[in-house]
Amino acid sequence: LKIYVAKLLIIFLYGVLLAIIAILFTFILKFVLLGNKYSWLTTYLGRGTLLHILILNMVGTIVYSTFIVTLSFMLIMLVRVNVAVIGIGLAIGFLGSSISVALMKSFSSLVGILKWNPLNMIFVMQQLSNSSYAHISNLSTVQIVLATILYGSIFAEVGFVLFKHRRV
Known part of the structure; x- marks a missing residue:
């Protein structure tokens, strides 16, 4: 358990x-390329300030990264061929939302059942900063965040069980 959690924690913290x-890089690029042309407190398309949208995008990225990292760990334990896991991960990343x-x-x-499929959780990044994605995912923002975290937890647990029974 310690080895598995340590690996998962290191990847999450990374x-x-x-x-x-x-x-930080966004702040630097904004300063270098645009200077004071746009304020971080400017409202963008009625969705909130640019700073607020940036932070929501990063939170969405972190939530989604926990989902995709735990899914990857589980797939590595299932498939055991790194190239196949990378291919599956790329397919999910690029095609998953379209398939959903x-x-x-x-x-x-x-739709009442299918909206809870794990591929639908890919929308969490976009939906956090743009609630109009709720009509595509058919989930509210709270639902998609909680479901993404729940799927991440399930994938982590299944990955651990597979890791525990894996011969080294």
Whole structure:
């Protein structure tokens, strides 16, 4: 348990560190390229200030990264071939949300169930800063954040069980 949690925690903290660096880099680029042309407190399309949207995007990134990291850990324990896990991860990252939307449109009578599929949680990053994505994901912002965290927890638990029974 300690080894698994330590690996998971290091990857999570690395993601948080990268999000902080991204925020700092955004401030630097804004200062260098735009100077005082736009204020961080400017309201953007009625969604909130630019600073507020930036922070929500980073929180969404961190929430989604926990989801994708725990999914990756679980897939590594299931598949055991790093190249395959990378391929599956890329496919999920690039096609997952489209597959989720296609499923919900194809089986519209089952949207109440299909909206909870794990591929739909990819929308968490966009939906946190732009609530109009709720009509695409069919989940409220609170629901999608909690479901993403829940799926991350499930993937972490399944990954740990697989890790515990894996022969080294």
